[in-house]
Amino acid sequence: xxxxxxxxxxxxxxxxxxxxNSSMLKRKNVFFxxxxxxxxxxxxxxxVGYPVFYxxxxxxxxxxxxxxxxxxxxxxxxxxxxxxQDQYFLEALKHTLYIVVxxxxxxxxxxLVLALCLDKIRRGRGIMQTALLLPWMIAPxxxxxxxxxxxNDQFGLIxxxxxxxxVIKQPILWxxxxxxxxxxxxxxxxxxxxxxxxxxxxxxxxxxPTDLYDAAGIDxxxxxxxxxxxxxxxxxxxxxxxxxxxxxxxxxxxDYVYTLTRGGPGRSTEVLATYLYTTAFSFAKFxxxxxxxxxxxxxxxxxxLGYVMLFRGVTEG
Amino acid sequence: MKVKPNIFVLSVSIIVVLTFVxxxxxxxxxxxxxxxxxxxxxxxxxxxxxxxxxxxxLEVDNDGTLxxxxxxxxxxxxxxxxxxxxxxxxxxxxxxxHQETLLRxxxxxxxxxxxxxITDEWLPSVMKTDILMPIDQxxxxxxLALYADWEKKAILDKDGNKVLVPVFGCITVFMYNTxxxxxxxxxxxxxxxxxxxLYAQKLTKPDENIWGFVDTEESINKFxxxxxxxxxxxxxxxxxxxxxxxxxxxxxxxxxxxxNKYKVVxxxxxxxxxxxxxxLFISGKSAMCVTWAFTIDRAANSEESLxxxxxxxxxFPEGPGKTNATVYxxxxxxxxxxxPKEKLDAALKWLDYVSSYEAQVGMLVHEPGNYAPVPKAxxxxxxxxxxxxxxxxxxxxxNAQNVVPPNxxxxxxxxxxxxxxxxxxxxxxxxxxxxxxxxxNEVVKQ
Numbered sequence: 001x002x003x004x005x006x007x008x009x010x011x012x013x014x015x016x017x018x019x020x021n022s023s024m025l026k027r028k029n030v031f032f033x034x035x036x037x038x039x040x041x042x043x044x045x046x047x048v049g050y051p052v053f054y055x056x057x058x059x060x061x062x063x064x065x066x067x068x069x070x071x072x073x074x075x076x077x078x079x080x081x082x083x084x085q086d087q088y089f090l091e092a093l094k095h096t097l098y099i100v101v102x103x104x105x106x107x108x109x110x111x112l113v114l115a116l117c118l119d120k121i122r123r124g125r126g127i128m129q130t131a132l133l134l135p136w137m138i139a140p141x142x143x144x145x146x147x148x149x150x151x152n153d154q155f156g157l158i159x160x161x162x163x164x165x166x167v168i169k170q171p172i173l174w175x176x177x178x179x180x181x182x183x184x185x186x187x188x189x190x191x192x193x194x195x196x197x198x199x200x201x202x203x204x205x206x207x208x209p210t211d212l213y214d215a216a217g218i219d220x221x222x223x224x225x226x227x228x229x230x231x232x233x234x235x236x237x238x239x240x241x242x243x244x245x246x247x248x249x250x251x252x253x254x255d256y257v258y259t260l261t262r263g264g265p266g267r268s269t270e271v272l273a274t275y276l277y278t279t280a281f282s283f284a285k286f287x288x289x290x291x292x293x294x295x296x297x298x299x300x301x302x303x304x305l306g307y308v309m310l311f312r313g314v315t316e317g
Numbered sequence: 318m319k320v321k322p323n324i325f326v327l328s329v330s331i332i333v334v335l336t337f338v339x340x341x342x343x344x345x346x347x348x349x350x351x352x353x354x355x356x357x358x359x360x361x362x363x364x365x366x367x368x369x370x371x372x373x374x375l376e377v378d379n380d381g382t383l384x385x386x387x388x389x390x391x392x393x394x395x396x397x398x399x400x401x402x403x404x405x406x407x408x409x410x411x412x413x414x415h416q417e418t419l420l421r422x423x424x425x426x427x428x429x430x431x432x433x434x435i436t437d438e439w440l441p442s443v444m445k446t447d448i449l450m451p452i453d454q455x456x457x458x459x460x461l462a463l464y465a466d467w468e469k470k471a472i473l474d475k476d477g478n479k480v481l482v483p484v485f486g487c488i489t490v491f492m493y494n495t496x497x498x499x500x501x502x503x504x505x506x507x508x509x510x511x512x513x514x515l516y517a518q519k520l521t522k523p524d525e526n527i528w529g530f531v532d533t534e535e536s537i538n539k540f541x542x543x544x545x546x547x548x549x550x551x552x553x554x555x556x557x558x559x560x561x562x563x564x565x566x567x568x569x570x571x572x573x574x575x576x577n578k579y580k581v582v583x584x585x586x587x588x589x590x591x592x593x594x595x596x597l598f599i600s601g602k603s604a605m606c607v608t609w610a611f612t613i614d615r616a617a618n619s620e621e622s623l624x625x626x627x628x629x630x631x632x633f634p635e636g637p638g639k640t641n642a643t644v645y646x647x648x649x650x651x652x653x654x655x656x657p658k659e660k661l662d663a664a665l666k667w668l669d670y671v672s673s674y675e676a677q678v679g680m681l682v683h684e685p686g687n688y689a690p691v692p693k694a695x696x697x698x699x700x701x702x703x704x705x706x707x708x709x710x711x712x713x714x715x716n717a718q719n720v721v722p723p724n725x726x727x728x729x730x731x732x733x734x735x736x737x738x739x740x741x742x743x744x745x746x747x748x749x750x751x752x753x754x755x756x757x758n759e760v761v762k763q
Contacts, residue, residue, distance in 0.1 A: 067448040067654060070424040153585035154526055154597065176585040178741060264588045266738040281417055282726035284442040 055297070058290035065284075072287075079291040089292065091267060092275040095182060099271065100250045103189045108242055110190065111197030116231075118198070119205045129199070136195040144259030147188050151175050151260070175261050178268035185269060188256045193249070197242045204238030205231070237311070244307035251300050272296050372404045373663040376430040379407040380415055380648070388485065388684035395679065396670045403663045410434075416442060416726075422653065423448040429655045431664050434484060436648050437721045438729075443651075444474055450652045451478035455669045463674055468690040471647055471719045481649035482672040485680055485687035488713050489542050489643045490610045490706070491634065496627040497527065497604040506605075506631035510546075510571060513605065513634050517581035520604040529581035531603040532572060533594040534736050537729035538644040541720050542607060543568035548638025551720045556761040558754035560732075561747070567637055569746035573739050587740050599624055607633070609646075610713075611686035613705055630706040633713075645690060645717035690714060723761045731756045 059079055061072035083089050114132060121128055135143065150158050151174035159171040174184040208231065216226045232239075254273035257263060263270035263278070272292060280289035383390055393405045408430055410418050416439040422429035423446040435443055443449065456479045461469055464483075472481040493506050501520050507513045517529025534540055540560075541551050549564025559565075576582040586594070595612045597603040599622040613630060616622050633641060650671060652664045670676055677689040681700045688710065694700055695711035704710065722728050732753045739749035 065420045065424045065442075065446050067423060067446050068425045070426065152593070154583055154602070171585070173585050176587040176741075178743070181588075261588055264734065264737055265741055266743060267734045278726075278730060281413065282438075282730065283724065284416055284420060284439075284726065 052297075055290050055293055058287055059294040061287055063287040079288060080295075083288070083291050083295065088267065088270065088275060089272075092263075092270045092272050095269060096251060096253070096271040096273075098182060099186055099189065099253060100247060102183070103186045103250055104243065104246045106186070107190045107194045107197055107246060108239065111194050111201055111242065112235075112239075114194070114198040115201035115205055118202050129202075132198055133195045135191050136193065138192070140192060140255035141259060143192055144188065144256045147184075147191075147256070148175070148260055151184055176265055178265055181261055181265060181269045185253075185256050185260060188260070189250060189253060192256075193246060197246065200238050200242050201235060204235045208234045240307060240311050244304060244311070247303050247307070248300055251296065251303065372402050373660055374404045374406050375432060375660060375663050375667055377405050377407050377432040377650075377667065378418075378430045378434045379409050380434050380436065381412055382409045383407055386684065388680040388682075388687055391679055391683045392671060392676050395676070396667060399670065400663075400666060403666065405667065415439065419443050420446070422655075425655075429653050431652070431656050431660050432667060433651050433653060434648065435481070435651055437646055437719065438725055440649070440721055441723050441725050448653045448655070449474060449480040450654045450656070451480055452482070452652060452665065452668060453479045455479070455482065455665060455672065460672060463677075463691050463693060465645075465690045465692055465714055465717065467645070467717060467719050468647075471690075471721070472649070481651050482668045483677075483690050484648045484650050484671060485684070486645050486647045486690055488610050488645050488688050488710065488717055489539070489607055490613065490630050490709065490713060491605070491607050491632065492598060492612060492616070492628055492630050493605045494598070494601060494603070494624055494627055495629050496624075497601070501604075506629070507634045509635045510637070514575070514579055514581070517575065517605065518579055521581045523580075526602050528583055528597070528603050529579075530575055530605045531582055531586055531594055531597055532575070532607060533586055533589045533591055534572070534733055534740075535590045536646075537732055538646055538720070539591075539607070540568070540572075540732065540736060541644045541718070543572065543636070545642035545644070545718060546633060546636035546638055546640060547571070548636070548640065552722055552761075556722050558757050561750035561754040564638060565750050566747045569736065569739055569750060571636075572736075573742075573746055576740055577742055587737050598628075601627070610688055610710060614686040617705060630709055632709065641712060641716040643713055643717050645688075645714065645719050647690070647719050647721075688714065690717075722757075724763060727760045728757050731760065 057072065060074060060076055062075050062078075064071045064073070118125060118128060118132070138146075150156050153159055153171035153173055153176070156171075156174070158174070159168070162168045163171070173180060175181050212230050212234075213226060216230055221229065252273050253271055254277065257269055257271050257274050258277065261269045263274045273296070276289050276292040276296065279285050279292060283289075379386065379389060389407070393407070397404060415434075415436075418427065419433060419435065419439055420442060421427040422433070423443060433443075451474075456472070468483060472479050472483070474480045491506070497520055498504075498506070498516070501516070503516055503519075507516050513530055520529040521527065532539065544551060544560055544565050547564040547568040549562050549568065550559045553559045576584065576586070583589075583597075591609060594603070594606060594608055595615060598606055598608065598612065599616050599619065601623040616624050616628050618625075633643065650668055652661070652668065656664055674691065674694065677691045678694045678697050678700060680687055681689050681694055681697075682703045685704050689695075692711050692715045695704070695707040695714070701707045735744070735749040735753040738744045739746045744752070
């Protein structure tokens, strides 16, 4: 019986294989595949393609709202020329890059440390994981509102505790001192997104075979060597992924800046996203804000492409 | 022939993209008809016969939710009793997207409401579109006479047509904590700027988080208040900057010295919102402040207030300008030229009613915290009963100015940033105001 069934299965498999391999059917399959993905492609073009095209169109136009119409006058790269001479834009770009360069290394290193600690914990790991994830679960706007109160120099908990334990005598002006305010935003950004990085890196750690650690131990490697040659090497993919996601999101930071400082004091914390928002919704200069958006899009794309190429190098290596 | 998959996908993509390219390059919305029929022409034709039988439904814009606008709801009820054939349907537009919504309606990208609500902040950009319909017929001589002089100019467009009616507004007041002042030996509020400094220095106790005088510059109108009190003016007739005069420098130096020299203001107040200033006052930690008048209602009636019977309002301490001048932040209704012909009469009636004496009095009574640019309304017994310090508010309303420069949003952003730099000691007051003036003079020309 079993032998007969096996024969039947073999025949069926052979027949299916033969059918699938015939060239005409292959062409039909391919055609069918593209037809069924066409709605998704159209959807993407509608949702992503057309808005991006319109953004570029707006960025290269002078937009005037008149009664009953929005007139777009083609000006080419004139808006970009004005933008790169705009000191507020250049300062916003500088502040954005500062936040990226400080926030990301701190959060990735902290995430790695936390992931390694989590990896060592056996009891209560689930609870620890959940607790670690809490900041990430809070909506950024809510988190920003909470931090605004924490940072308040009159009512805030941070200055209160620091004064209570004698660390400071005068309140720290977390949001009013131009030299401190931007770092206050970095702290919030690290607090919010480190959990996400931790979870990704922790998942990567789980995938490292324990045999490698055993083998390294047998070969006489110390803890640092094991970390460097085994753990870090095998976590490269996850680290790159985390860097990519964090960079892309941090380049667009908005919630914390807008809620905590609105770009102040004296525009010392203005970033590209808040400048873009203010230009569009306070100044009603939609063409100029589109120009800023295009620059932000290009920067993000270049950075993402760089990471993807690094990513390929790592995975192929 | 074997079709390569990537060429197939590429071809389809190009076709779709080209379709959108050509459709987006097509001519835009139809021009505005002066009789105001274009936008809703199709719908009005469809329902023409039914409209005459049923009520006219007026689509009215409202900033924010009606939950916070009891006076508006009351006005609607009164109006609908007067005109049973007209129904008001409010559209609650969130503040943050309100300007964008108005401009989308102006450009034809969105079905426009019949009556628009426009604050000072958005007024310049809406006025540029030339979308607002002249409504001179509402403004009779009798009605005009009710309003403060500055409001008579505030309702005009660039050609001198009356295009707006006031909905409500807000004004600044000088508030003080009576208990704190008395505990420091002061029985009367300060009468001059020098008195403010004297009082504030004695009242300030940083260890107890008590501050003598707290001011915030989140809104540009706050600085205009000090400028006017110093005897200055914000702009010249052609909207070039006049705030960097000697009076302007004196006003800013007063604020800077309070923070940095006399230390009667929390250092962190540079980036505080008006909300933070109000919170400090109603928590009993701020002895004196110049703030928006709706703080009176908050201090007197809110659950969180610790100063319910411990505060008062006084005339503004006299500055170098020896004037009672202050600022009024205005909020208006207007009718767009796109309104369907059939609804124009109803819209005019609504605006006529809202700007009537009865409606303005009712607004004061039903929503303490909103203010009317009608000085006489503050003398009404029911207003005096519901609105604390009505006499003082009347004086402030009479002496107010409404400052709405072109590109107001950008002007405010530039000036506030420069003021903050002066407060932080990064620039002198004169440098800050001159730098602001240079930039703003370019902006107002755009």
